[in-house]
Each structure stands twice: as C-alpha cells, then as structure tokens.
Amino acid sequence: MKSEVLLGDETVALAAIHAGISAAFSYPGTPATEILEFVERYARNQKDSPKVAAGWSANEKVAYEEALGVSYAGKRALVSMKHVGLNVAADPFMSSALTGAHGGLVVAVADDPGMHSSQNEQDSRYYAHFARLPALEPANQQEAYDMTLAAYEDSERYGLPVMIRLVTRLAHSRANVQVRTDRKKAPGLGVEPDPRKWTLLPMNARRQFTGLLEKYEGLCKAADESPYNTLKLGGRRGIICSGIAANYVQENLDGDGEASVLRIAHYPLPKGKMRELVAHCDEVLVVEEGYPFIEDALCGVVAPADTRILGRRSGHLPASGELSPDLVRQALGLDKREAPEPITDLAGRPPQMCQGCPHADSYHHIVEALKPYREAILFSDIGCYTLGALPPYNAIKSCVDMGASIGMARGASLVGIHPSCCAIGDSTFVHSGMTGLIGAADTDANMTVFILDNATVAMTGTQETLASGDELVRLVAGLGVNPDHIKVIEPLSKYHEGNVRIIRGEIDHRGLSVIISKRACIRLKKK
Amino acid sequence: MKANVILAGVGGQGILSTAYCLCNAALKRGLNFKQAEVHGMAQRGGAVVSHLRISPDTIYSDLVSYGEADLLLSIEPLECLRYAQYLSAGGSMVTSCAPVLNIGDYPELDGVLKRVAEFREHILLDTTYLSAAAGSGRAANMVMLGAGGRALGFSIAELEGQVRTLFSGKSERVVEANCKALRVGALAARLYRERLEQGRSYAAALRAVGEIAPAELVRRAEQEIPSDAADGQPAGDRSPTVSTGG
Numbered sequence: 198m199k200s201e202v203l204l205g206d207e208t209v210a211l212a213a214i215h216a217g218i219s220a221a222f223s224y225p226g227t228p229a230t231e232i233l234e235f236v237e238r239y240a241r242n243q244k245d246s247p248k249v250a251a252g253w254s255a256n257e258k259v260a261y262e263e264a265l266g267v268s269y270a271g272k273r274a275l276v277s278m279k280h281v282g283l284n285v286a287a288d289p290f291m292s293s294a295l296t297g298a299h300g301g302l303v304v305a306v307a308d309d310p311g312m313h314s315s316q317n318e319q320d321s322r323y324y325a326h327f328a329r330l331p332a333l334e335p336a337n338q339q340e341a342y343d344m345t346l347a348a349y350e351d352s353e354r355y356g357l358p359v360m361i362r363l364v365t366r367l368a369h370s371r372a373n374v375q376v377r378t379d380r381k382k383a384p385g386l387g388v389e390p391d392p393r394k395w396t397l398l399p400m401n402a403r404r405q406f407t408g409l410l411e412k413y414e415g416l417c418k419a420a421d422e423s424p425y426n427t428l429k430l431g432g433r434r435g436i437i438c439s440g441i442a443a444n445y446v447q448e449n450l451d452g453d454g455e456a457s458v459l460r461i462a463h464y465p466l467p468k469g470k471m472r473e474l475v476a477h478c479d480e481v482l483v484v485e486e487g488y489p490f491i492e493d494a495l496c497g498v499v500a501p502a503d504t505r506i507l508g509r510r511s512g513h514l515p516a517s518g519e520l521s522p523d524l525v526r527q528a529l530g531l532d533k534r535e536a537p538e539p540i541t542d543l544a545g546r547p548p549q550m551c552q553g554c555p556h557a558d559s560y561h562h563i564v565e566a567l568k569p570y571r572e573a574i575l576f577s578d579i580g581c582y583t584l585g586a587l588p589p590y591n592a593i594k595s596c597v598d599m600g601a602s603i604g605m606a607r608g609a610s611l612v613g614i615h616p617s618c619c620a621i622g623d624s625t626f627v628h629s630g631m632t633g634l635i636g637a638a639d640t641d642a643n644m645t646v647f648i649l650d651n652a653t654v655a656m657t658g659t660q661e662t663l664a665s666g667d668e669l670v671r672l673v674a675g676l677g678v679n680p681d682h683i684k685v686i687e688p689l690s691k692y693h694e695g696n697v698r699i700i701r702g703e704i705d706h707r708g709l710s711v712i713i714s715k716r717a718c719i720r721l722k723k724k
Numbered sequence: 725m726k727a728n729v730i731l732a733g734v735g736g737q738g739i740l741s742t743a744y745c746l747c748n749a750a751l752k753r754g755l756n757f758k759q760a761e762v763h764g765m766a767q768r769g770g771a772v773v774s775h776l777r778i779s780p781d782t783i784y785s786d787l788v789s790y791g792e793a794d795l796l797l798s799i800e801p802l803e804c805l806r807y808a809q810y811l812s813a814g815g816s817m818v819t820s821c822a823p824v825l826n827i828g829d830y831p832e833l834d835g836v837l838k839r840v841a842e843f844r845e846h847i848l849l850d851t852t853y854l855s856a857a858a859g860s861g862r863a864a865n866m867v868m869l870g871a872g873g874r875a876l877g878f879s880i881a882e883l884e885g886q887v888r889t890l891f892s893g894k895s896e897r898v899v900e901a902n903c904k905a906l907r908v909g910a911l912a913a914r915l916y917r918e919r920l921e922q923g924r925s926y927a928a929a930l931r932a933v934g935e936i937a938p939a940e941l942v943r944r945a946e947q948e949i950p951s952d953a954a955d956g957q958p959a960g961d962r963s964p965t966v967s968t969g970g
Binding site: 200230231313314338365366367369370371372373441444445447448521523526535536537538540543546548550551581584588656657658 | 747763785
C-alpha cells in the first residue's frame with residue numbers, strides 16, 4: 198500500500214483502475230466530473246494492462262449503455278455521473294437490473310445536496326432501491342476507495358450492477374488515502390451471449406424480474422450481515438447515520454460511548470439491524486445526507502409505537518439542504534459551540550459569466566433583437582449560459598433539465614406563442630437537444646433555436662464537446678432543419694447591429710430557424 | 725500540528741492552489757488532512773470557500789464547525805467577513821484588503837476593512853502592492869499563503885517546496901516570483917502586527933507597510949524571514965502556533 202492525496206471522486210476512479218477495469222464512461226457534471234477526468238489522465242499515460250478505454254459520452258444514457266456493453270463482453274467497467282445524470286441513464290439503469298451484469302459494473306453517482314451546482318438535490322439511493330440493486334455509501338475517501346474495489350467483487354458475485362453513492366462534500370474533498378500499488382487482474386469471464394438474459398422480450402423480462410426479486414432477498418441478507426453496516430448497542434438513545442452524515446455524528450459525539458449507533462453504508466437497508474436498534478431504544482435520531490430515505494423507511498405510514506423517530510421529518514434536522522456538523526450537533530441536543538455572530542448584511546456574490554464570455558455577447562444580441570416582441574419567450578438550458586438568468590442580462594426564462602429548452606419552445610409555439618425561442622449550449626444540444634430538434638424540424642415548428650457554440654463543456658472545466666463548429670452546422674442540417682434557416686453568427690459587440698438584424702429576420706420567418714452563435718470559450722484560450 | 729482553516733475568496737483567485745500547498749505541506753509532515761472545496765458553477769466569479777482540517781488524529785468531518793477555525797485566510801476582504809462565524813475564540817483573520825469589484829452593490833471599502841479590524845487577531849495585507857513587489861501581480865494568493873501558512877506553523881521552506889511542485893510546469897521567473905511572494909507576505913504580516921501592537925490604527929498600519937519601497941520589501945523579506953522557521957518558532961518545533969480547542 199502507498200499513500201496518495203486524492204479527491205473523493207478520484208478515489209473511486211483509482212479503485213476502479215486498481216480493480217482492473219477495461220473501460221470508463223461519463224458525461225461531465227458537477228460533482229462527478231473528476232471521476233472520469235482521473236481515469237482519462239491515467240489512460241493517457243498508461244503502460245500496464247488491461248488497457249483502459251476512457252472518454253466522454255454524448256450523455257449519461259449512452260455512457261451507461263457503453264459500460265453495459267463492456268460488462269456483457271466480460272470485462273469490468275465504470276460509469277459515473279451526477280445525480281440528475283442518472284435520470285437520463287435511468288432507462289438502461291432500471292433494465293440492467295433485469296439483464297444483470299457479467300463483467301463487474303460499478304455505477305458511481307455523485308449527489309449534490311444543497312444544490313451547489315445543480316437544479317435539484319434528488320437522492321440516488323431511491324434509484325438503487327427502485328431498481329432493486331445494491332448500493333454502497335462511503336463516509337470518507339478511504340472508504341470510497343475500499344468500497345469501490347469491493348463493489349467489483351460484489352457485482353460479479355451477484356451478477357448485478359452496483360451503485361456507489363457519493364455526495365458533493367465527499368466527491369470534492371481531498372485527503373490522504375492508502376491505496377494499492379498495483380492493479381488487480383480482473384477475472385477473465387469471456388463474453389456472455391445469453392439472449393434469454395439480455396433480450397428483455399416480455400417472456401424473458403418476466404423471468405429475469407422474478408430472478409432479480411429472488412436475488413434481492415440475498416442482497417438484503419448480505420446488507421444485514423455487511424461489515425459496512427455496524428451496530429453498537431449502548432444506551433436507550435439511538436442514532437442511525439449513513440454516508441458523510443456519519444462523520445458529523447462522530448465529530449460531535451467524539452467517542453461518547455452512551456448512544457446506540459447504527460451506521461448504514463451498504464444498501465438495501467439492513468432491516469434486521471434497524472429493527473434491533475429500534476427495539477432497543479426509546480428514541481432514534483436519523484442523520485442522513487439527502488432525502489429522509491432511512492427515516493421514511495423506519496416511520497412508514499405507521500411509525501413504531503414505542504420509539505420516537507427523529508430526523509428531517511420531525512424537524513430536528515432541516516427538511517431540505519445540506520447537513521453540516523453544526524446542524525447535526527443541534528439535532529443531537531448538544532450545546533451550540535461558541536462562535537462569532539454571523540455577519541448577515543453582506544452583499545452577495547453570485548456566480549457570473551467571465552469577462553469576455555461569448556455568451557454575454559450572444560445574450561446582448563438576442564435580448565436586443567427580442568425587444569420589439571412583447572410576447573417573446575426565451576427558454577434556456579443547463580450550462581454557463583444559464584447565468585443569463587441573472588442581471589444585467591435577465592435574458593432567459595427557464596432552466597429545467599438537459600435539452601429541455603427545445604421541447605419547451607416547440608410546445609409553446611404550438612399554442613401560439615411567438616416568438617418562441619430557446620438558447621442551448623453546443624454540448625447540451627448533443628446531450629439531449631438533438632432529439633427535440635428532429636421533431637421540431639419535422640413539423641417546421643414556428644420557433645427559433647439559438648445554439649451557443651463555445652466549443653467546449655465550459656461549466657465543468659472545459660471538457661471536450663462532441664460536435665462544434667462546421668460539424669455542428671452539418672449536424673443541424675442533417676436533423677432536417679432547412680439550410681436556408683441555419684445561420685451562423687459571431688457574438689461580438691462590433692457585430693451587434695448585424696447580428697440583431699439576422700436574429701430578427703429569423704424570428705419573422707414563420708417556421709423553424711437555428712442560429713448558431715459561435716465563439717470559443719475564453720477559458721479554452723487560457724488553457 | 726492540529727488546525728482548522730477556512731480559505732475564502734472569489735472564483736479565479738487561486739484559493740484551490742493555496743489549499744493544495746497547505747494540504748501537501750501537512751502530508752509531508754505525516755499529518756492527516758481533509759480539504760473540502762466546491763467546483764462547478766460557484767467557480768464562475770462567485771464566492772468560493774474551502775474548508776481545510778489538519779490533525780495527527782483521525783479527522784471525521786470534512787467541514788469545519790462554527791467557532792472552530794484557527795485561521796480564516798481570505799484573498800478578498802468582503803469574502804473574509806462572510807465566514808466570520810467560523811472563527812474560534814483565539815483564531816486569526818488574515819485577509820487581503822484588495823477588493824474584487826465584480827458586483828454592483830459592493831459596500832464602501834473602508835467600512836469593510838473596519839469590520840475586519842474589529843477582530844483582535846486580524847492581519848490586513850495589500851496583496852496588490854505586495855504581489856507586484858514580489859514580481860507577479862497574479863501572486864496575491866501566494867502572499868496570503870506566506871502570511872497564513874506561517875501563522876499555522878509551517879516554515880517558508882515547507883511552503884516553498886509545495887509552490888515549486890505546483891508551478892513545476894511554469895518558467896523559473898514565475899516560480900521565483902511566487903516564492904518571493906511567500907516571504908513578502910510573511911514579512912508584511914509581521915510588520916502589520918508590529919504596527920498594530922504599537923497602537924496604530926489598521927489604516928496607519930497598512931499605510932506604514934505600503935510605504936516601504938518594493939525593492940526594500942523584497943530585500944528585507946530575504947533577510948528577515950528565515951526559510952526553516954515558522955512564525956516566531958525555531959525549525960523542527962512541531963507544536964502548533966495556532967492552538968485549537970480540539
């Protein structure tokens with residue numbers, strides 16, 4: 198073993214490499230981006246074997262499917278994504294529980310409680326539960342490494358994908374970690390061409406689902422016996438904690454031997470251990486980062502009669518948002534630490550577009566062009582350009598999910614909104630905008646699409662985009678958009694008047710127009 | 725050494741580089757550390773904060789608790805105040821006095837600095853002047869690292885080692901300017917505190933340091949800031965300069 202300084206994300210990546218993966222896939226998204234970035238760096242300089250194929254996919258669904266293909270071929274794979282990325286990959290994720298995995302398949306999902314850089318704070322443990330798949334929830338960097346290594350063994354033992362659930366504060370926290378000095382040799386499993394398992398025709402799917410439910414019993418038993426789920430019975434006051442929240446409990450209890458504590462890190466829920474704790478205690482405080490997943494399971498519709506369950510639902514912890522050592526301290530009923538009063542009257546400093554950002558110029562052109570139209574709506578999407586919602590731009594009216602703006606603009610256009618416009622980045626367009634545009638092109642919807650082509654995935658640190666520049670123009674034309682109404686502009690203040698004129702011309706065109714506003718991200722130049 | 729540190733500033737100022745140097749300096753001493761940061765949207769010119777904890781023992785929480793930070797190190801004065809609640813009773817607030825004016829409602833600067841100066845254990849540094857003196861206007865974070873790192877008990881040699889690794893791909897001129905910035909920051913911190921202890925106001929203390937010519941600052945920093953000792957401590961002493969409540 199040797200010591201390395203790693204982000205939580207990087208420990209997962211390194212463990213997957215050490216577990217002998219042959220491939221890793223992802224789409225950039227905070228706080229999961231650094232997982233694939235690490236594997237990519239490793240693969241670039243790699244001298245050992247097996248060779249690791251690592252790269253960005255068009256979106257998380259594709260990444261998942263690519264990883265599943267590797268698993269089918271008997272090799273180990275890693276697929277990583279942010280929490281909302283799993284919504285995109287939910288289709289293959291859910292059904293891969295039925296097909297099962299062959300070569301070890303680990304799905305690393307990084308949740309973002311507190312929404313530091315996300316549109317919601319959904320909790321991925323529900324997905325693991327929904328799919329009836331096992332999940333591991335490390336509390337620290339060392340566990341993230343160790344559990345990821347173990348997850349590959351579990352995946353092959355059960356023939357199922359295994360989820361590793363991270364949260365921002367682990368994904369983006371660095372520590373010294375003890376790691377292997379070499380890579381394991383993954384078992385040579387060979388291809389598994391069993392169409393009865395992998396072809397989910399109803400007759401096969403029914404059998405596979407029954408099989409999954411049978412396996413699930415075994416998973417529950419394994420979780421109850423897992424060394425990662427530790428139960429320590431003491432006093433009549435109980436605590437159930439999981440993941441990073443367990444750190445905040447330990448930080449505050451600091452060796453206090455009084456309370457009975459169940460730490461959960463291995464799902465499905467260890468029901469036996471939970472029952473044992475509840476039976477032993479008058480009161481159980483549930484401390485978990487994310488939704489009240491454990492707490493809900495404990496309370497159900499009818500809460501235990503003789504034990505009070507405290508947590509997010511009872512108001513002992515906030516119903517939403519990220520936990521902190523101070524919030525957990527309060528929930529534990531400990532004295533508040535002495536601290537200076539917070540200074541609350543300070544001017545806020547929200548994120549903003551960089552000096553010289555091409556999106557800023559694009560928005561100046563678009564906002565100016567839309568001025569004469571009282572009913573104009575500019576839907577938008579997810580990326581740096583979402584900051585166009587803030588002053589001084591106040592340009593965009595929506596940001597829902599990757600690619601949403603194109604479908605929303607078409608919907609609005611169908612019910613008479615004009616101009617119905619949307620602004621979407623080049624990478625977001627490839628991720629989930631193309632599908633919406635095919636439908637809009639097919640019906641020549643009366644709408645105007647702005648593709649803000651900055652040639653990179655900027656928000657997450659300038660990862661490679663799959664279609665930009667001329668390639669993007671050909672792609673848009675290939676989707677069926679009339680070439681006469683595909684316009685490319687360069688967003689610069691010196692071209693303001695000309696660009697505004699082009700935009701107005703396309704808005705007045707009764708049909709679909711795509712305006713590609715093309716200028717490279719200034720961060721690419723700095724790189 | 726056992727310490728909790730809050731590192732603050734504005735996206736793009738180099739907070740994560742500062743954190744990198746402190747983490748690796750701790751690691752080199754065989755200490756444990758945890759350093760939490762936030763990536764993504766927050767890095768786009770917004771308020772950025774990193775929590776750093778160093779200890780010979782197991783560290784549980786990745787986040788510092790309120791009232792537990794021994795050092796609040798900030799590259800921007802308004803951002804320093806934002807995290808005042810984290811400061812421990814004997815903790816130090818070490819901040820640049822140079823504002824980043826990327827918001828419309830930035831308060832009057834004197835008022836901001838006055839609020840910093842209300843904290844007894846504070847140090848204000850004019851990083852614009854000091855980093856230019858060291859030879860790189862972009863080394864404000866290294867000026868702060870020199871001042872803050874020594875307050876934590878690291879020697880200039882320890883910090884310099886990390887700065888050299890961090891900038892290993894850059895030209896020798898850039899590396900030298902950043903190393904000089906460490907020493908200049910450490911010297912300016914000492915001089916500022918001396919002036920305060922003589923009964924001067926924060927503004928007078930800042931002025932006094934700012935009146936030393938750049939060349940003179942660098943010369944004195946080379947002479948008066950030893951490589952192998954932390955702030956007021958002989959080399960090799962592992963006990964913390966900044967004590968923690970634990």
